[in-house]
Amino acid sequence: MNKIINFHAVNNSEWFENVIVYLKQKYDVVGIKQLYDHYYNGKTLRNACLITVDDGHLSSAEVIYPILKKHNVPAVFFVSPKIACRDGITNFWFQEISGYDMDRLWQIGREFLNLKTPVHTEWIKEMNIDDIWKMIAYYQKFYHVSPKAPQNMTTEQIRQIDREGLVAIGAHTLTHPILANETGLRAEEEICSSITRLEAMLGHPVLTFAYPNGIPDVNFGVREKCILKGTSVKLAFSTQPRNFRTSDDVFAIPRYGLSTGSMNFVRLKLFLGKYYSPLRKLIRG
Template structure:
């Protein structure tokens, strides 16, 4: 399979850089939201280290520019700053002797909670067979089965995601109050865990302060979010924060050309989106694509990675 993947991702000036993206690594699969658990993460890490050349993202970007990437080059990233990244993912990364970049929204460190997790945990704990949210324009949802509860959750999050920040926060708080959910305050990293990752040789990247969709806030707020997130993380690790990830990350929908310029002006050296594809040497290093295959078998995992190198990269 190495020969196959090398055909799609050769070395040198024609090299392509694949960047995989993770969020959480849970002890066990979450029946409500799915997502990665420790067993699937370790299996995928095994596929990556066996079939690809895994490089730290900062080094990989530098070599992409220089035309010196090895064939089958891959980098690993995590978004948001969940505590399980330090508690569960880090030991596995160390076991396989690979580095990852962790893009952290600084405002949720030390006991904070992202709005989507408030919604997830509230819907998880909702009682009865119906979740009535018509009064806050979020509809009424049947939640008598796990499938229905999951569908309701995803529909609610999709509506909330693109609302103005203040409106969304009010509605999220209303959901929490109506359900009277007992919400966790340990989902995100502590500052000490950020330092632990940095001291272990992992890269810490910026991801704003409160994870707004940049295209949905004015430019003053966007610039402040990006700048203050960078400053906060640099204060924690005592080192430059060189890389950035656009929240949600869809080009033209979640961030615009103005935000790319802000990232450059603030001294970041590269940035990543969530557009699919693999970067080539001439591509914009401030809009690098990312992708994570979902196949469970090694063969199809590698084929999916190879196929992704052929995707046309979307940028603003």
């Protein structure tokens, strides 16, 4: 069973090391080159596992990378060059609103941006990125909240990791919009500029991309895949939780998310694979 496991920020190094040791025991841990050869050159992979990490949070350099190095485990980190350069914004919108009172944020959106989206837990993921930032600015002004300190890797940290060669660097847009909520022009700018700016930063082509939030046909679709086909990217990743196989669309490769939980939970989640989410829903009613 071939799997791609996706992480985000990891603050518990012991947990992450236990997971990595387990994955190494259980799977043939592969790098991006082998995945590329699998899709483009017919290389057979059996019981393979690729590790990816989205967003480029500081813990990618401070917690995750040292453990990958210690165990000689390759991976792909998906980052935003705009965030790394501290160009206008230093944090992604979801990092900035973490800890905010979501009811107050919703009220601001309703009052100033005429939000008509029905209230449900994921309502903000139906908004475009400019409106999200307007809402954040109003919230900070009205509730006297300061912008947070930068939470993500700098250009130099990303360059250093890239130079050492164990971890490949891929693009993850400029500002992490849900691409399907944006205009075609904006989606193109977010995708293409994140790739070209990252290439300029690293000094070589970028072959991989991960869609923000990554649910196929909800967060991205045919339009985004077409845009990517005009770039240097050869492999693009979703968050559809299932095993990968040769017949996959190379512009929507599935990945399993892993963020917390005991080792028993991690083992169970990997064992259940694509059945984990439907079973969880069923159990929770």
